[in-house]
Amino acid sequence: MDLAPVLDGFVVVLEPTNLLYCLIGVVVGMLVGVLPGLGPAATIAILLPITIGLEPVTSIIMLAGIFYGAQYGGTITSVLLKLPGEASSVVTVFDGHALARQGKAGTALGIAAIGSFVGGTISIVALSFLAPVVAGFALDFGPPEYTALALLGILLVATVSSGSRLKAVAAAVIGLLLATVGRDAFTGGERFTFGNLNLADGLDFVPIAMGLFGLGEILYNLEQRHTAAQAPAKVANVWPSRADLRQSSGAIGRGSVLGFVLGILPGGGATLSSLAAYAVEKKRSKTPERFGKGAVEGVAGPETANNAAATSSFIPLLTLGIPANATMAVIFGALLIQGVPPGPRLVTDEPELFWGVVNSMYIGNILLLIMSIPLVGLFVKILRVRPAILAPITVLITLIGVYTVNNSAFDIVLVIVFGLLGYLMKKVGFDPGPLLLAFVLGTLLEDSLRRSLLIFDGDAVGFFTRPISGTLLVVFLLVIVVPMIRSALSRRRPADHPSDTKELV
């Protein structure tokens, strides 16, 4: 492996501007992690307009910081308030809060921070070695491979998203349809624009992301009754004892590996890997009855895994140009806005960006470790800010922010429309994640499909005769067919049909 670009990456990170934005990113990430309601995807979406004036490296360093910073922050509220600030910290509640009630909140937070740091760092090192290899492999990909890859990516994300699979796939198809609005790249003809000039260039990514994730979540939260935050547990002695460390070292190791692997898979990501890590620790433990009553491993495993996954989910994005989850889809959009198409060429064509972003994660993780151990008290104070005050500020940032992208009031209208759509989707059980992800991949998918059909002269069998696209499509079909068969079988025997999620937890 050529080390020169890796070292140049450090030079990029150590530029004062980049260091500053890395710090801003992780602090913002930590904050949104602590505050229940807005998740990292929503925050990154809302901040997209700000990144337009920045250098590509700087903006992605900041956005990435928000993403992994949120994994640290979500832990704090899970432990102290039994209120997960983040979906990926839900399982931390079980043992983290139990520890807090025993007066060991500090231990739980300390272990989580150390685990997060170790998981994140191991994941970055592995990413540094694996990503260039994957990118090199993907350089030979042609349109058929990209068609298969995009299809599989969208399907997997839809499959593991929350709620019904059918609804998630329907949401993804709607996303793909939305991507077709505007000028046809092949013929130049207009599609679904209804004569509206604002639609001729297609729907813009920014208002859709900001609306679906940002406004949609704010509107959804508006309706939920907010219970007043109770007084958080006292935090004393954040440094875990040596016995605790020894007890959780295995969990941290397993969490790192599990998180890294699950993070790479499309649809995996932080939430799924924290659930899986918890299940693994509970199964492996000689005393599983301690879980839920304050087992340190039950905090260490999931918290390590969600950070490792947050880092490794950058691999498919930066090497294949396929975002692995909704947050990555937003970062994909941010890269496109910067005029940097993510894909296998990124490592070789934009080494400064690639290694700058990757190496910034080391710095970010160190910053987070520093912040999350001594400064926990400060972040807990943030919880006193009432959501009622935060909501209008976020709304105004969204509305004014989206205007500044193209100086167009039409974009504000779009943001409101998609905000309403995001709200309604949440209400009726559709996950907006697959829609956005499919929208982002829509153009790539259609282009590659049409190119492939031209190459194959209309013969779809061609997809299956090429080894890589063939394999991917077989997996694609299996992912569709296997659950159908399984549910058909279980309908016949309704007795042994335990809910999957309960099993995991």
Add this chain to the structure above:
Amino acid sequence: MVAALVVALGAAALVGSLSLGAGSAGNPGSGTWPLILSVLLVVLGVALAATARTTTDAERFSRGSWLVLAGLATMVAFVAVIEGIGFEIPAALLAFVWLRFLGGEGWRSSVITSVGVVAAFYLIFVAALSVPIPHLF
């Protein structure tokens, strides 16, 4: 209900794609891909309708839903006037409505916060960053 909407959307897209020219597998046209998608959407909608009775993940609309509608109304009003009278007055009003009526804050704190927020926005966006948003002053 939702399933019917999905089917309707699919059907509408189907008509639209047919008018774009469906093309063929060997020579895909503008409408080929949208056509595939809309057929898929109709199928999914029908499948959703078939399984509608067994799924219970939808939430009911409650009294709280009116808050959402009111929130949306303030945003629509904001867009309608921003290019005419600048962002300051509509932004202050929006923040006030959200704080006082949607958030249940007190009168005094609502007024102070909304004015403060707009002042902060003005200083950041207009004075410091000179972002070209329409403004009065």
